[in-house]
Amino acid sequence: MASSLRCRSDARQIRVERVVLNALANERSMKVQAPFGFVTGCHAGDKFMVQATLASMRHYCPEVPICLVVDGSFDVSDLESEYGLIVLRVSELPSQQMRNLVGGNPRAKHAARWEGPFEFYVWLDSDAIVWGDFTPHVRTDVDFQIFWSDISIPADATEIPPWLPHFYFDPKKLRNFDPEFDWRGNAYFSAGVFACKRDVIPFEKWIEAELWGKEMPGLFGDFSDQPLLNYFVHSMTQRGEIKSTMSNLQHIWVQDGKGELMKDCTGAGWHFPTAIRRPRVAHFCGRKPLLSDPKAYSRPFTVARLEHHRRRRSHLGAWQAIMNEEAGILVGKMKGRFRRYATALVKG
Numbered sequence: 001m002a003s004s005l006r007c008r009s010d011a012r013q014i015r016v017e018r019v020v021l022n023a024l025a026n027e028r029s030m031k032v033q034a035p036f037g038f039v040t041g042c043h044a045g046d047k048f049m050v051q052a053t054l055a056s057m058r059h060y061c062p063e064v065p066i067c068l069v070v071d072g073s074f075d076v077s078d079l080e081s082e083y084g085l086i087v088l089r090v091s092e093l094p095s096q097q098m099r100n101l102v103g104g105n106p107r108a109k110h111a112a113r114w115e116g117p118f119e120f121y122v123w124l125d126s127d128a129i130v131w132g133d134f135t136p137h138v139r140t141d142v143d144f145q146i147f148w149s150d151i152s153i154p155a156d157a158t159e160i161p162p163w164l165p166h167f168y169f170d171p172k173k174l175r176n177f178d179p180e181f182d183w184r185g186n187a188y189f190s191a192g193v194f195a196c197k198r199d200v201i202p203f204e205k206w207i208e209a210e211l212w213g214k215e216m217p218g219l220f221g222d223f224s225d226q227p228l229l230n231y232f233v234h235s236m237t238q239r240g241e242i243k244s245t246m247s248n249l250q251h252i253w254v255q256d257g258k259g260e261l262m263k264d265c266t267g268a269g270w271h272f273p274t275a276i277r278r279p280r281v282a283h284f285c286g287r288k289p290l291l292s293d294p295k296a297y298s299r300p301f302t303v304a305r306l307e308h309h310r311r312r313r314s315h316l317g318a319w320q321a322i323m324n325e326e327a328g329i330l331v332g333k334m335k336g337r338f339r340r341y342a343t344a345l346v347k348g
Contacts, residue, residue: 030115032198033086034065036140037118041069041109042126047076048325049126049288052304054083056129059272059307060279064135067117071108082311086117098203101210106191106224113196114203124281125192127288129304131264132279134249138195143242144233145195147250147281148187155185164188165218168227173219177212178235186234191226193250193281200242201232254286258297265299270306270315292326 038057042050050068057066067086070076080087090108093099093115102108109123120140124130139145153161160171164183171183209228213220220227237244253261261282264273282300287293289301302322309318 030088030117032119033117035119036138037065037067037086037121038124038130039067039069039109039112039116039118039121040124040126040128041071041112042076043071043104043108044074046126047074047079048305048329049301051079051308052301053124053126053129054079054085055308055311056131056272056304057124058083059304060130060133060276061135065118067112067121069108069111069116071103088112088116095203097207101207106226109191110206110225113198113200116198118198120195120197122195122281123193125283125285127285127301128193128281128283129301131251131261131282131300132273132276134279134281137247137249137279139245139247142245143197143200144237144244145249146187146189146233146244146246147193147195147248148189149246149248150187151185152188153184153186157184165221167221167223168230169220170218173216174231176216177209177219180238181231181235182238186230187246188230190250190252190283190285191224191229192285193283194229201229201236206232249280250283251280252283252285253297261297261300265303268303270303272303272307290326290329291322292330 038061040050040053040057054066054068057064065086066083067088068076068079069088069090071090073091076085076087079085088111090099090103090111093102093111098111098114102111109125112118112121112123120138122135122138153164160183164171168188169183171181174181174183206228209231220231233242233244236242251261260278264276268274284296284298284301287296289296289298291298291302305322305325306315306318309321313321
């Protein structure tokens, strides 16, 4: 009986949330300021990383405007003045429902798609850097560009690979909401790097799929925005609602190896290379590119961090700034471990 009451309560809540969708169209505010730009974002904890992302953008593509999505109330005026940023704060989004959805989680990046200043933009997570000027290869003639070039599952596959429900979605459960969607023959990609048109996936459509996940637990993998982004890009492409394309414009060292990046860095010391063999985005997802992590390959990202600090400091001062950042990270980790240990003692 209690379970039945909970189900009816959840259904009523979902219906109420759907009614709210009708009011969203009147809550949009930011105007488009440029046809093309870069967008990245940060919360307070990874501001030290997004500095490197911004430095790489400005170094290799100095004329491209940049928008910074800020999730939190911390100060970014230093970055705003240093890089001439357009700042988009999650807390200032006109829609309360949008703020609730994207605040405090990786969905914050999509504020740029619904409220951003560019008609078409390239998104980079704060653990990614521009590695050479790849903008001639950005396809503004399509709606969405996947920075990946391999089909993940053959078009004639008969079995669902276990990684698909884990990282993305469960095709069997998805049939309850989109029976026509074909999970085969697609390039499943990281949500950390991509290019797209503004509002290519309307907020109303996105929030509707979020409700599917509430209705059916396990439908989407526990990877925040990545499952929904992949579903929408591929399903809307299949239905002819958008045009998408794939391009080999991303290098993930844990998958692609570090040899090519090491060759690029040869002879450049601790500076950006003047010549990049294959311009692209270098994405350091997985193990973060910290000097304090001996298992992480961090040299290109460290170069970008140094580039940021050298704008206001000497080379030695830039290294000192990085050491201070790394020390702060280690202290934060130790405090976190101590809190968890103390909590376990109290509960035990």
